[in-house]
Amino acid sequence: MPFIIRVKREFQAAHFLTDYHGKPEPLHGHTWLVEIFIRADKLDKGGMGYDFIEIQRFLDQIIPDYKCLNDIFDFSPSAENLAKWLYEKIKERYPTLQKVVVWETKEGGAEYFE
Numbered sequence: 683m684p685f686i687i688r689v690k691r692e693f694q695a696a697h698f699l700t701d702y703h704g705k706p707e708p709l710h711g712h713t714w715l716v717e718i719f720i721r722a723d724k725l726d727k728g729g730m731g732y733d734f735i736e737i738q739r740f741l742d743q744i745i746p747d748y749k750c751l752n753d754i755f756d757f758s759p760s761a762e763n764l765a766k767w768l769y770e771k772i773k774e775r776y777p778t779l780q781k782v783v784v785w786e787t788k789e790g791g792a793e794y795f796e
């Protein structure tokens with residue numbers, strides 16, 4: 683019986699879209715929110731699919747907290763591109779990953795799935 687394990691993480695980062703309607707955006711910061719969805723097809727004896735805490739620790743290793751995203755990525759760091767980048771990284775560790783959602787603001791975000 684499948685379950686979806688969901689884990690959220692917030693982080694702070696600055697960025698600018700390199701081409702926003704024809705010109706670069708000004709550099710600015712957000713409190714970003716990442717949510718990931720991992721399918722678990724069975725539970726362990728404790729009733730867990732995957733341990734939230736272990737997933738959070740893994741996310742903390744890869745999430746670019748307190749960074750300028752333009753300094754570390756060779757793509758325009760939109761919510762869409764960041765969701766795709768995170769998806770590819772997380773999928774290596776959790777192959778049953780279903781989806782990554784990245785909220786850039788409370789009102790605007792993007793999700794990536796295959």
Ligand SMILES: Nc1nc2c(c(=O)[nH]1)N=C([C@H](O)[C@H](O)COP(=O)(O)OP(=O)(O)OP(=O)(O)O)CN2
Nearest residue numbers: 697698699707710759760761762786787790791792
């Ligand atoms: N599909 C996408 N649309 C937009 C993205 C994105 O990544 N994907 N990004 C941006 C900007 O980076 C912008 O930061 C969005 O944030 P927001 O604060 O809403 O932008 P405002 O200019 O409205 O800022 P205010 O401070 O509220 O004026 C835009 N679109």
Ligand SMILES: [Zn+2]
Nearest residue numbers: 697710712786
């Ligand atoms: Zn922005």
